[in-house]
Amino acid sequence: MSASVSPDAREARVNLGLQQLWYPVLASWQLGREPRGIQRLGQHIAVWRDDAGGVRAIEDRCPHRGARLSMGCSRGDKLACWYHGVEVDAGGVVTDVPATDQSAMRGKKILRSYRAEEAHGAIFLWFGEGEPPPLRLPEQLTSDEFSGFLCTAVWRCNYRYAHDNLMDLMHGAYLHAVSHSMSGGEKQARMEVADTPDGFLFRKTDQADLNFDWVEFLDLDAHWMRTTVPYGPEAGPGGPFWIVGNVVPIDEETCQVFFWRLRRVTGWQRAAWRFLYRTRLELKHWNVLEQDREVLEGLVPAARQHETLYSHDAGLVRLRRFLNQAATRELEKIP
Numbered sequence: 001m002s003a004s005v006s007p008d009a010r011e012a013r014v015n016l017g018l019q020q021l022w023y024p025v026l027a028s029w030q031l032g033r034e035p036r037g038i039q040r041l042g043q044h045i046a047v048w049r050d051d052a053g054g055v056r057a058i059e060d061r062c063p064h065r066g067a068r069l070s071m072g073c074s075r076g077d078k079l080a081c082w083y084h085g086v087e088v089d090a091g092g093v094v095t096d097v098p099a100t101d102q103s104a105m106r107g108k109k110i111l112r113s114y115r116a117e118e119a120h121g122a123i124f125l126w127f128g129e130g131e132p133p134p135l136r137l138p139e140q141l142t143s144d145e146f147s148g149f150l151c152t153a154v155w156r157c158n159y160r161y162a163h164d165n166l167m168d169l170m171h172g173a174y175l176h177a178v179s180h181s182m183s184g185g186e187k188q189a190r191m192e193v194a195d196t197p198d199g200f201l202f203r204k205t206d207q208a209d210l211n212f213d214w215v216e217f218l219d220l221d222a223h224w225m226r227t228t229v230p231y232g233p234e235a236g237p238g239g240p241f242w243i244v245g246n247v248v249p250i251d252e253e254t255c256q257v258f259f260w261r262l263r264r265v266t267g268w269q270r271a272a273w274r275f276l277y278r279t280r281l282e283l284k285h286w287n288v289l290e291q292d293r294e295v296l297e298g299l300v301p302a303a304r305q306h307e308t309l310y311s312h313d314a315g316l317v318r319l320r321r322f323l324n325q326a327a328t329r330e331l332e333k334i335p
Helices: 007-016 159-166 267-297 311-332
Strands: 022-027 036-040 043-049 055-059 073-075 078-080 087-089 094-096 116-119 122-126 146-155 191-196 199-204 214-219 223-229 241-251 254-264
Touching: 007 311, 022 036, 022 043, 022 146, 022 241, 022 254, 036 241, 043 122, 055 116, 146 241, 146 267, 159 223, 159 241, 159 254, 159 267, 159 311, 191 311, 199 311, 214 311, 254 267
Parallel strands: none
Antiparallel strands: 022 122, 036 043, 043 055, 073 078, 078 087, 087 094, 116 122, 146 254, 191 199, 199 214, 214 223, 223 241, 241 254
């Protein structure tokens, strides 16, 4: 660790979320025509759609008296504060102070603005400084060969516990033992970690395609995890069931999880899969997620500080080390 970055500062940065990243912050359907105030990475943000339907995002604070701009109204690429009508554009610049013609605020960039992208049913914001890199998505979200659904929910736990849960291969055989797709396989396994071009793979070495048997972490200027779970013939066409996940911190005690549920299907099989999912599988998948949520929300206070890890936890240890190193690099660049 860098001598210039204290352990407490690094822990605080990781705990609230690394900032040089793209994060999904809302499902597309969660943002209509009215502005919406959200909190992500502990930051209060006003999000709205302009006249063309594009997504805009700025700091949710009127520079006049501190009212929430998200309580005001959208005027195309601007928000007008409900309190006194002050207008701020999508770049964080005050464009009008209608109550007076002598305000020094007019024409100044006062608020932070966020680059926004909308892709595959979700709204993403860039939380870093400077010009962001292009938003990159895993193949399963860009290929026409895949069809899926976005599931999102708010969990009352730190986002790192949701990350750890995705890196915990053995919980499928226990917590989800009665699941329609995770009831097979052994209750013991050997594990290994292997590097990949964009991250690392954590997998069982003595079992494959029977349960939740592997997970991959992807660092694509956003932190993704993806895996598959097996599906039998009764689940229809499309091969294994893919899960592509991303987690955004809301604050230190809450996060929002995003899970895309996908299968490789085209033509008539795509229609069959989508019908089957809506009519028979969606509720079962929600039940699995609810099991995860209940366990993570019920962890004892400061659970991470009282762990006794063993070999099956090599994946989450690798991920924690990666996040700590990334946090140190971010903090070293702060003047």
